[in-house]
Amino acid sequence: MNMQKYTIRNAEPSEFDAIGKLMVDVYSRLEGFPKASEQPEYYRMLSNVGELMQKPLTELLIAVSSDNQIKGAVVYFGDMQYYGSGGTATKEKNAAGFRLLAVDPLTRGAGIGKLLTNECIKKAKFQQANQVIIHSTNAMQIAWKMYENMGFKRSEDLDFMKDELHVFGFRLHLK
Numbered sequence: 001m002n003m004q005k006y007t008i009r010n011a012e013p014s015e016f017d018a019i020g021k022l023m024v025d026v027y028s029r030l031e032g033f034p035k036a037s038e039q040p041e042y043y044r045m046l047s048n049v050g051e052l053m054q055k056p057l058t059e060l061l062i063a064v065s066s067d068n069q070i071k072g073a074v075v076y077f078g079d080m081q082y083y084g085s086g087g088t089a090t091k092e093k094n095a096a097g098f099r100l101l102a103v104d105p106l107t108r109g110a111g112i113g114k115l116l117t118n119e120c121i122k123k124a125k126f127q128q129a130n131q132v133i134i135h136s137t138n139a140m141q142i143a144w145k146m147y148e149n150m151g152f153k154r155s156e157d158l159d160f161m162k163d164e165l166h167v168f169g170f171r172l173h174l175k
Helices: 013-029 040-047 049-054 112-126 138-149
Strands: 006-010 058-065 070-077 095-103 131-136 160-162 165-173
Touching: 006 112, 013 040, 013 049, 013 058, 013 070, 013 095, 040 049, 049 058, 049 070, 058 112, 070 112, 095 112, 112 131, 112 138, 131 138, 138 165
Parallel strands: 095 131
Antiparallel strands: 006 058, 058 070, 070 095, 131 165, 160 165
16 A cells, blocks of 8 residues: 655646656556547647646646655646636636646556545635536546546536547536
């Protein structure tokens, strides 16, 4: 059992490239998820994830081990208009969201995804959002189960298609 402690904090600009590489690595390994050749613009966004920090109320959160290694990351959106997904999610008011959750494959099962998710929920509560909105795919069953166990409920009104990929919406009501 990994008893390592992780610190959740905002990423520094000098860490953006490493986080982009981690995200590309994690998403490209997902069985059934589109490859870079199928959705090059998506992988370009992952690789350049730091660019999302130019949007208002947007934070790149990372989980760092005691030896200062980045073991996971997620992008938090305090305003859904900057969320950048397909479908209707960007029109949601008084809502926060997060995307692009990635955990180093060597540290899966250590609770890093849950720590990052809880930090996003905490931020949403602090800004008094009514709900947290996220999306997942069939290729992300481990994360999907975690979200449901944390109280997120499927919201079909948030679903959309990204090329051939069905993307499923979830909500966590805070109030």
